[in-house]
Amino acid sequence: xxxxxxxxxxxxxxxxxxxxxxxxxxxxxxxxxxxxxxxxxxxxxxxxxxxxxxxxxxxxxxxxxxxxxxxxxxxxxxxxxxxxxxxxxxxxxxxxxxxxxxxx
Amino acid sequence: xxxxxxxxxxxxxxxxxxxxxxxxxxxxxxxxxxxxxxxxxxxxxxxxxxxxxxxxxxxxxxxxxxxxxxxxxxxxxxxxxxxxxxxxxxxxxxxxxxxxxxxx
Numbered sequence: 001x002x003x004x005x006x007x008x009x010x011x012x013x014x015x016x017x018x019x020x021x022x023x024x025x026x027x028x029x030x031x032x033x034x035x036x037x038x039x040x041x042x043x044x045x046x047x048x049x050x051x052x053x054x055x056x057x058x059x060x061x062x063x064x065x066x067x068x069x070x071x072x073x074x075x076x077x078x079x080x081x082x083x084x085x086x087x088x089x090x091x092x093x094x095x096x097x098x099x100x101x102x103x104x
Numbered sequence: 105x106x107x108x109x110x111x112x113x114x115x116x117x118x119x120x121x122x123x124x125x126x127x128x129x130x131x132x133x134x135x136x137x138x139x140x141x142x143x144x145x146x147x148x149x150x151x152x153x154x155x156x157x158x159x160x161x162x163x164x165x166x167x168x169x170x171x172x173x174x175x176x177x178x179x180x181x182x183x184x185x186x187x188x189x190x191x192x193x194x195x196x197x198x199x200x201x202x203x204x205x206x207x208x
Contacts, residue, residue, distance in 0.1 A: 007157075042205060
């Protein structure tokens with residue numbers, strides 16, 4: 001199992017909409033994530049900076065990366081691009097964070 | 105089990121020192137954390153903003169809060185105050201984050 005954390009950014013006036021669209025996420029997206037070995041995935045909002053801090057546990061980097069190639073993920077990105085910072089392909093602007101401490 | 109995430113801030117030129125002091129943390133601090141029901145505790149560094157994102161799982165808010173009253177924790181805070189933003193009592197400046205999504 002690999003721990004991952006990354007930072008995204010939501011538009012400050014759309015955070016409630018962002019949260020609502022995640023309660024729940026589409027069942028088919030949930031399924032894609034689980035089938036690609038993702039678990040214990042939480043996303044946290046920092047009101048100060050509108051940053052979204054994501055933490056999850058994945059089986060491998062390869063399976064994690066493969067999610068981006070699924071039709072469901074691409075559709076989800078498009079669905080979410082009006083509420084958050086995105087790249088040209090509608091993927092969220094995302095920055096990997098470096099783990100500096102771990103306690104089991 | 106309760107998931108928690110919070111944000112702290114390290115001095116940008118002290119992040120390597122911060123990381124080094126956490127590899128490992130003092131055994132007695134490790135023990136205090138475990139004895140207070142803390143597990144799966146990771147801290148992540150965001151180079152853009154010098155923020156530290158902490159994620160952990162705790163048994164109760166009460167037990168988590170009680171850590172601050174231990175001698176070991178107070179000593180650790182003092183030990184770390186030259187590398188990070190702290191309050192008057194040497195505790196790290198810390199901001200709780202709001203969970204906006206969770207997938208088991």
